[in-house]
Amino acid sequence: MKFTLWVTLTILFFIYSCYVYICSGAEKSPVQPSASALAGWQVWQNKNCHTCHQLYGLGGYMGPDLTNIASDAGKGSDAYLKAFMKNGTDKMPNLHLTEEEMTCLISFLRWVDKSGKSRVAKESVHWTGTYIF
Ligand code: HEC
Numbered sequence: 001m002k003f004t005l006w007v008t009l010t011i012l013f014f015i016y017s018c019y020v021y022i023c024s025g026a027e028k029s030p031v032q033p034s035a036s037a038l039a040g041w042q043v044w045q046n047k048n049c050h051t052c053h054q055l056y057g058l059g060g061y062m063g064p065d066l067t068n069i070a071s072d073a074g075k076g077s078d079a080y081l082k083a084f085m086k087n088g089t090d091k092m093p094n095l096h097l098t099e100e101e102m103t104c105l106i107s108f109l110r111w112v113d114k115s116g117k118s119r120v121a122k123e124s125v126h127w128t129g130t131y132i133f
Pocket of ligand 1: 043044047048049050051052053063066069080081084085089090091092093095105
């Protein structure tokens with residue numbers, strides 16, 4: 001009985017391993033970033049956007065996760081994104097970005113958005129900007 005179970009689990013393990021390696025979609029090549037998206041990545045790092053925002057849940061928690069903001073029906077427009085980048089809010093500082101920097105940041109956020117999905121639950125973020133495990 002135990003032996004049959006062991007053999008079954010071993011077979012299932014191999015079938016699953018083959019499935020993961022063959023059908024996982026790993027062969028799909030990732031979307032290559034444009035020059036503008038790469039420049040936006042530099043701005044993202046130089047201006048430390050990640051100290052308050054997350055990409056794939058990683059970063060600071062004072063502001064929202066921006067992984068999929070570019071495809072958000074209400075927030076993904078250039079005008080919406082630029083409004084925040086240009087003026088800041090009472091919580092987000094005005095970082096005095098140039099038009100070019102904002103355009104590059106938008107390209108960067110659009111490229112990140114195409115790479116996958118991420119959602120940080122609102123209930124997991126404390127008002128102090130820390131993550132509740
Ligand atoms: C000091 C923290 C801080 C930094 C640094 C910061 N942000 Fe923000 N950001 C926020 C907060 C907080 C919000 C949410 C708006 C609010 O509550 O005032 C926000 C909102 C946004 C939004 C709108 C998000 C939404 O869901 O409506 C965008 C876009 C944005 N920030 C982009 C950026 C970019 C790009 C940078 C870097 C150039 C940046 N932020 C740097 C704190 C920050």
